[in-house]
Amino acid sequence: MSKKIIIAGAGHAAMMCGATLAKNGYDVTVYERRKRKDVGYPWFDCVNPDIFEMVGAPTPEEAGIEWAWRNDITFYGPNTDDDHKIFQHLNFPEDTEIIIDRFKLYDLMIDYAEKCGVKFEYGVNIKGPVVKKNRIVGIQTSKGKKLGDLVIDGCGCNSVLRNNLPDYWGIQKNPPRGDIIYLYRAYFDCPVDPDTVEDKYKCIFLPSDTDFNFCWTDVVKDFDGFDKFTDVLIADIDPMSPEEAERRAEDYRKRIPELGKTRLKGGQVTPLTIREPLSNLVADGYVAIGDSAHMSMAVNGSGLSIGFEVSQFLAETIMADKKGEFTAKTLYPFAYKFWKKKGINMAPIAFVKLLIFKLTHEQLDYAFDKGILTWREMTITADQHSIFQFLHWDWGLPKRGVALFSNPGLLKVAAGALVDALCIFALGARLPKKYNRRKVIRWAKRYDWLFQHRLPK
Secondary structure (H helix, E strand, O other): OOOEEEEEOOOHHHHHHHHHHHHOOOEEEEEEOOOHHHOOOOOEEEEOOOHHHHHOOOOOOOOOOOOEEOOOEEEEOOOOOOOOOEEOOOOOOOOOOEEEEHHHHHHHHHHHHHHHOOEEEEOOOEEEEEEEOOEEEEEEEOOEEEEOOEEEEOOOOOOOOHHHOOHHHOOOOOOOOOOEEEEEEEEEOOOOOHHHOOOOEEEEEOOOOOOOEEEEEEEEEEEOOEEEEEEEEEEEOOOOOHHHHHHHHHHHOOOOOOOOOOEEEEEEEEEEEOOOOOOOOEEOOEEEOHHHHOOOOOOOOOOHHHHHHHHHHHHHHHHHOOOOOOOHHHHHHHHHHHHHHHHHHHHHHHHHHHHHHHOOHHHHHHHHHOOOOOHHHHOOOOOOOOHHHOOOOOOOHHHHHHHHHOOHHHHHHHHHHHHHHHHHHHHHOOOOOOOOHHHHHHHHHHHHHHHHOOOOO
16 A cells, blocks of 8 residues: 655645655645645746756646746845946856746646646645644644645745644744745836846845845846736835835835836735755654745745755655655655755855845945955855855955955954854754754754844844
8 A cells, every 4th residue: 555645735845746756656645725726926936947857847848838038137235336236147058047937837847746646635724733642644624634644844934834843853933033034026017128228137135224125126028928027026024015015116116217117917925935944854754845944045035946856855765765654764864865965055045144134234335335245146046055156266355355354344244154154064064864853953953043043133
């Protein structure tokens, strides 16, 4: 009899893991609160075009889904002028991502998962885990208990499963302030000729006077049924209403004339994880992956590409458990491989975000104006999750160092972030190779503290 795998929530990483498992004979069911037609988001996202091959899924082109190459980004500080903006440099096409509508991307994933044998039940609200002697044996839902041999958490950054696990496992629950951003996303009309816009995709850090916020706009032509539009994202670490986001958009139009006033699509506020990966991923009968495990880029929140890749790490680990025990011990190789292959590089990038948390508008403008930040630091794509993108030698480094030392306040903040980043590398080397609950929890507590003590109050 095949083992029953429960996937709680139609998260991208959990679904792609489930597809591989179903293809190999496992009984896999996804329980999702939304209706089938509502799974996804009313905007496009950027992905590495190679991710579909990673999981064996058809490419967008093979599935008949529209896609386009992503524009490179130009970065601005709060008051950066054109002489000091930072333009991203990507090698085309090998380092360039594609954009794809999120509803259509989910159509592709669900169609592929169903062909592999995954079953879907929609309109099922997940309320928490079913626990028996500290083992997770299923999920509590609006349609009763659903029991299985393993629960894969695909509920997202505020997972109701993770937040209600037994304390026995030492898995971090509710993310603190600063780990989640609230983003408003919408398409507006573009009142100018797109070809006259020099910086089609621009990102502005700290455009508003709050603790941490950023926005970007992207001018797009001939996509998603529109001749042209300006995609806007407005993000803040504190909850905001769509009305507040649109009030900010009105302010941004003073420096972004390509951002029109007529909303064409979208307009929702959605929570998104921008933090280090979860420190502890497994328990008996349970594993977190994707957004439920905070596996996203700590600067821009993108986690699609990484989720596709690590979904196969988890599938391999599950299939290697020939007895189907699905204990923390037998699931731990997934957590260990994730850390060694991805997490060790992703986690330190969270300190870049925490560094920006601490900077004043004046300090961030200074970093742009004096060339302390360059195109290398800002050339971040959705699937390149490595701190080594920020660490490099160039002939301008001594000059940048002098500029940094000339600003004691900025130097103090940057030095603290660097020390913590080095501590993460040292701590990562001491990650237990084999699962021991007490040792893993002790390691996780040290890991969590390095980030939490730098979060905004």
